[in-house]
Amino acid sequence: MKNRPAESIQFEEERAAQASPCAPSLDELARACAHGDPSAQQRFYETLRDDVYQVVLRIVGRNDAPDLLQQSFVQAFRSIDRFENRSSVRTWLYRLAVNECLQFLRRAKSKPVLPLDMEPMDPSPGHELELDDKELLEQALAKLEPGLRAAFVLREVERMTYAQIAAALEIPEGTVASRLNAARRKLRAILLDLGWER
């Protein structure tokens, strides 16, 4: 049984800085963005877009992920001058992105989230969709309520610590733990319903 230590996004940023010592840090880029530097803004976007996209993709689904990616960065650039260094820049950006996603899902309550590669089931007899476990997980994630989905994605996809997740979701760390408990148990139940063999 693995007992993985909590990984630190800060450690990843330090590793990245060591790999490219001349590259500006995220903090430096953020300060330049706050002054309206267009090249810093673009560099900030290029540095973080893939990671932010994985988060919004898993929370809102493929159809809406591009819009939410764009909205997240627009909100970031509009408010980056108010960033107060209480968390890392990356955590702060994830918080913005998750908030945008959750607000979006609240407004679109009745719309189901489309999992990444799932096409609508063909109702004709004899058509059976064989799914591998990854696809089952994507389907199950789409059925999870948004708050639990966000906690699971930030932990298992982005490998954030409980402190970082708490900052990103603006909840206490104890609530992070209980949401992850609930998310994992519900995902397991949904997966079993979908035919997952654990």
Add this chain to the structure above:
Amino acid sequence: MQCDEAAKLLSAHFDGELPPPKRKEVQEHVATCAHCRSELASFQRLSDLAAALDRPASPNVWAGIQASLPAGASASSGRGPAAPGRRLRATLVAVAASLLLAALGWWGVVGSGLGRPKPMSAQLAPYFAEFATDPDRAQKSLSAAYTSRPITFERAEETLKFRPAASGALPPGYAVQSVRLFDMPCCQCLQTILRAANGETVCIFEHDGRHPLLPSDQPCIVADCRGRPTTVTQLEGRLAASWSNGDRAVTLAGPRRLEDLLELVAALEENSPGEAEHRRRTAPPASG
């Protein structure tokens, strides 16, 4: 430790977030509890699956982000008015930067880069690159980057004052799939998507002729298509063409064979006689 207490701590234990004394208590409980061991095993399995999830590349939405921000600024343009002190400071910094650049004699060079949006060909390069391999995904990225709306050919003709190129007869095997009017930084751009009988997608852009859309750094040839010079270039195995029609430029991308491309170009030109002819055709009859 009782099972219900251990159950509440299982995720934190699994993620290594428990302080050492609590971790030891949970470990001792798990060693004697098959139910909790089974739960931890399922957490591990979920974690392994999550680690194996695909990570699709993010679409490039930079153009849309730029278009949504005030020119040359990001801070102080958010949900509330900026503090006056911040605006003054930003103004002073901008003035100082201008004076410095002018003094160094770089204005003519740097001015072309700072604060002005990239040329349309650079902004649309990702679209054309993606279009060549995945037209549907390219279209989604384009729609995410720019505001657009569906429009009929009739309405487009009223708005843009020219007859859209795909509004008349098309070569056999082609059908119009969608027509949209895009608000690009340079101009309004009419996009028509055609679907060929063989499943291929063709996109047609009609736009202000001063803003070419195709990448200028790709090898190209100039073909004579019914007397009209047509620039033809290759995009990842597909062909693209652009030509001028008065003040309007038409850009077409998608066919794989040159003869199909030129057949389309000829048909589109036949349908869209240009603004002067449009004015002649739509002018009210002279009174006798």
